[in-house]
Amino acid sequence: MQNDITTPVPKQPIKLASLKKTLRLFRYVKPYWPQFSLGLIFLLISSLAGLAFPKLLGNLVDPKSNTQLFQGMNQAAVLLIAVLVGQSIFSFFRIVLFVNVTEKTLATLRQTIYSHLIRLPMKFFLERRVGELSSRISSDISLLQETFTTTLAEFIRQMVIIIGGVTILLITSPGLTGFMLAILPVMMLAAVFFGKFIRRFSKEVQEQVAASNTVVEETLQGILNVKAFANEFFEIARYRQRTNEAARIGMKGGKFRGAFSSFIILGIFGALVAVIWRGVAMGMPTSSLLSFLLYSVFIGGSIAGLAEVYTNLQKSIGATEHLLEILDEPAEAITAVKEIAPENQLEGQISFRNLSFHYPSRPDQAVMNNVSFDVYADQKVALVGPSGAGKSTIVSLLLRLYDPVSGHIRFDGKDSKAFPLSQLRAQMAVVPQDVFLFGGTIAENIAYGKPGASIAEMEAAAKQANAWEFIQRFPLGLDTIVGERGIQLSGGQRQRIAIARAVLKNPRILILDEATSALDSESEKLVQDALDKLMEGRTSIVIAHRLATIREADKIIVLDKGQIVEEGTHNELIEMEGLYRTLSDMQFTI
Template structure:
């Protein structure tokens, strides 16, 4: 359900302002700490900026008084103008330094946080990804961290500047006229309360508009993703009408929202200028013109600060919510994998013997449904073992257990007679290669995708692996050769080409144990023939697990494991299993032969 754009911060969930939630913000300051010098200097410049800003109305008062014949400690009117331009120049410097320092601190701190969250994400176990959507995780790194970045670079500065302006402004207007200050303070809080209540109503209406716009975007996304269905059913007219109706709702709600915003802005302008008129009217006869001008300007500063706190409060709530979600992610326990490229240590070198000993397993999200039940299989080094069975029998689950994406619920997984848990995850996975049915290629070049199997390989090694995978021939026919960009997820290549690049990647890795998860099931006959030859090259002298639906591809396997409902139903060679009367493998083979005959 794609109701909202995960990258938008317009309507991010907010957290209540409690002490527990405020403590969560300590996460932000732990990342600011390495840049504490710049951060403190930025705070100093905020203070100086506020002081120079608040001094300007006072100098304006002195200028007006001087024009009316009064004496000023700053000298003549020309001297006061000089002081004002000097303060404006200093103010420019202070503002520049404040923005520069806080931007520097914010960018660096959030870059460190992004790096740590990304590192945490990719080291999490597979169960973590099974329970979360990619859009949600992407939002943690994009929208949530952008909100935190905004807090570091501007929110903290605005809060501090607002507090300083409020304190200094109220102090100065009290100094100028306590009586007039009482009049002003009695009116502004009422205006602010009304503005906050009205503002909440407008924000709620704005969220509804955003939701409706998100629905419109969802229609576009769904239509473009399923464009072949749209055209094959000639339903272009239907989709155009559906999108038009949704857009009309957006326009209707946006216009209504604009009407409320117009009323809100009009109210604020009326209230602000009405207050100033009231203050000026009341101040005539009580203050001279210079004091009255300074009082009005300071009143505008104080009122602006008070009104700004409503928006700052909302931004703070969003930041607390973002910090909570990021902190929850950082609290999760990752896999014990190495974050450095390391060679396989001699004590962890595998020879290829694999034993599943009374293994039972259920996925954590469906613990009540056992996928494997008491599975026991021993595979000797260099053997080719096929795993077959109906859909849902647990074939791909065995592949996931071999890579230790998950741990068995009971029983043991042994490599060379040693429990898998005694071998560090990185050391184990460096010696296993997986060639899946749906190959995912990264959006770079063919060379970069093959190189993923061994990042430090030479061009000669890359080409040798490609030749063994029967990929070199089609690669060199591209104008850019190995530098051909494959596109997102490899969309610019055919299924067979993607499979052969995946095989070249596995050959370059030179694994001890190989897992082929239905690597040829989605290919046409011509592509399957080439890919099968490449797989035969890859499987030589390696312990290989072949998960297959097409039984014709596994007849030469040393051992065939037949699974049914998570149990090893039959075990033997192709011929031995065919000789079993009423055997499941024999029945599966007969059905496939009949289907092939029909074709």
């Protein structure tokens, strides 16, 4: 288990670079720009209509403006009702348009991030955890949903009210407006000051929530181990620690938000009292003073509302940075494979030439050192050696999950990098020791080797894998649900499903990574028989701890500490006083 301590996030104010990153997301809005633009127009109209409200209220209490439009109907009252109805209608359509655009945009964004994520190289996943990445796609995008739907609209509406209201006030009374605006620079400076802290705490809360989600994900995935080690309360405590830390940071950030809001409220009401006193002293008419006060309240409320907008923008920028970090990671050159191009079809010959390798996360620890060997087409080659010798690393290098630090891997005499990555992998299949099955049906798991395969093809593959007999015993047959990671099947059954999947793929190169080491004797016999049938007519690389399963191999390569120490057939190696004979004696004398 990796260390799950979250790295503290440095304090950063909103910078131009951060805003530019956030604006990159608007390219996902581009296909829906007409609807978004119409929503912005409706928002602008409803905001401007709101600016007429204080003026009309002032007219309503002004006897000089109380002209009769129709009998018993006051002109100012009718206009007020018309403005309110119009504003309501425009607001309704604006919200509907913004929500529609947001949902479509975020669906596209989710698909883009997932598509990019799944194409990232293995070295990326060595440094990340599943729960953290899941949180990025769920909670971070949910924050952006609020931004597109509400925050952006509020920001535009409040800016329209502030700019439009100040303009009207300047026309009404420049002197009183200047007096009222004297407090605004103080408020804006306070917004910048508090915003630095708000952003830091918001981002730290997101990090802690992601960490707590990671605990949940890992615990549920490893629930068998949790219960087997009676560590339920340990995991509860670990989750409690994460959520309490998120709550602590959130509450600390809440103090700054509360202080900010209190400061703004104090400034607004202080300004209103001062404006009333100054307006009366200047002899301003009651109706004009009422309109002026209402505009001042609108402007003050919008400025106070900017604090919430600013907070939400901070959250959105933090979420955007996390998402863009994923999107900025270089992806593998993956392409859809419908058929293998003739020039990329493998005969099955493999050559390792002076290959050295270390994992990206451990550059100081060499896993393979100057390894060279050949595998001819249709040969069965076994890799043996103690744990950590580099056997499974060879599998990863064959699949080009990693590239060697130095040296080359050649297929049929061509460098592995000369083949399109997807077409190369499409001609290989792996049957691992720890088989991963998806939580759907048996049919879905077998068909994973060849999406779109027919029932007849799946049945034939299952028969060749010695799996059809137990599949038939299930009431639902191929439609039987296997459960999370195949938990409802035995180890031998899972292995045979994995073999059926490989049979259906019909690979040119087959890789067996200790496929029978965790099975009982009966299951091993069935699985080994299925593997023997699967290896016929194709190049096979077999990693095995049980040497009895590889005695008939065409060649056995013995690895130790990342180097080849012996090479030959079983009979040749058993005659040598070397590591293979030592391993063989240990197994067969027990």
